[in-house]
Amino acid sequence: MTADRLSGDTQLQRWTVPQDEAIQHGTPAEPASEPVSVGRGELPQEAVVWRPDGTLITRQDDATLKLWALDSAGAARRPAPRTALQQVMWAPGGEEVAVLAHQDGWYLMDPAQPGRGLLRHVEPHPYTRRDPTQQDAFLREIGELGPEEFSLGGTLVAFAPDERVYAVTGGRRGPLRLVSPGEAERQAHLAVDRPLWTGLCFAPTGDRLIGSLRLHGKTMLVPWEFTTDRSDHLVPVRAGGSATGVTPPIESVACLTASDTHLALIADPHLIGLFSLHDLQPICWLRTNAPLRHAAFSPSGGQLAVAGDAGLYLFSVAPLPPGDRT
Structure with a gap:
């Protein structure tokens, strides 16, 4: 040394x-x-x-x-960057994962061989999707921020898979709006006034949005079905599937992400919640040993990557039994 x-x-x-x-x-x-x-x-x-x-x-x-x-040649393999991992993205085919290390840029990893560690440094990330670190740039692009303004986390925006349609809140307590090019703007109709929005994500099909908000000290999930335009249904986040399930001690929501069948909620203190996307009922909760920042499902939905201060977690996600959406 x-x-x-x-x-x-x-x-x-x-x-x-x-x-x-x-x-x-x-x-x-x-x-x-x-x-x-x-x-x-x-x-x-x-x-x-x-x-x-x-x-x-x-x-x-x-x-x-x-x-x-030690690898077969006797050389110590490069360890992960000694900083928190803040973002994670999957390659379109699911063959690679890109992770963003704080003040150290993007790295690539093979999810089929996680023991090989982070393979190489890339800058910027190599995929065609928007860079998730550029939230203020997105808001300027859609006219929610002026050229010299900064959101400071006050406005949330999420893009649909086609990256043309997007949902945006007018500040943390503003209305939730859906904007589609060439179509009239739509607004979610909630049964509560001035909700405190904490997260947004689209389903991979693009026809559904899931939001999370804080209400009376509890975290609620809000499904917005675009085909029926229903957005007034609030689903409490619980540890069990029953109405009497215990609410996890969620302090803040870091990220929402969805596959075709599942929703993952990343929250403090160090929590990962997995839900059925169909009815937003909980499947399981996991607690990690360090703060979590971001998560993403693989394109197939069979894996969930979660980035945080302790590194990258990779989980296999079992498909729901046929005919059982809970």
């Missing part, structure tokens, strides 16, 4: 060390792998330890424990 005294950059490198007798005869130690950047840290406060069988290296500092597996 070495560190640059000026920059604080720390690198991990594997060396081949001769037997004591060979060293006494002048045989030097030699590098056995390229250096791997492991972030910044003070060396006196760190420890590097080998697993006894020589297949794993661990490094610990005051706040972090990291692990490296």
Whole structure:
């Protein structure tokens, strides 16, 4: 383990060390792998330890424990960036996942081989969809913000899969509107005044929008069916499917995302909720060990990727039984 005294950059490198007798005869130690950047840290406060069988290296500092597996060539694979992951996007065919590391750009990963880690750095993300980090740019594009204005999270916008139709709130407590090019603007009709919007997402079919809002200290889901124009039905977020189910202690909603059959709600404190998209009844809840930022279903709906401070979580999502939408 070495560190640059000026920059604080720390690198991990594997060396081949001769037997004591060979060293006494002048045989030097030699590098056995390229250096791997492991972030910044003070060396006196760190420890590097080998697993006894020589297949794993661990490094610990005051706040972090990291692990490296050795590949077939004996080189430590590059670890994930030492920053929170903030966004996740799937390739159109589902063969890759792009994740955005805070202040470190986009990285690609193979979801079929997650053990290989983040494969390479790309900038910007390589897919044709809108960059999810450009929310203020979206709002300026649709005329909700002036050239020099910033939303500060006050207005939510979500684009349909065709990226032409979009839904937008007039501020966190403003009306929810649906805008389609060449068509009259539509507005959701709710049974409550000035709801506090916390999330928006379209179903992959584009004919349905799911919103989340805060009402009397509880999180509610709002399905808006465009074919019937019904948007006045509020579904409480519960831990169980019954009306008496316990409400999870949701502090804030970070993200909503939908597949053809499921809805995922990402919330604090460190919660992932999975629902049936048909009736928004809960299927399961998971609690992680760190804050979560963003999530996305794979194009097939068979996997859910969740990005957060601890890295990227990949879940397999089982299809609902035939005829059973709950």
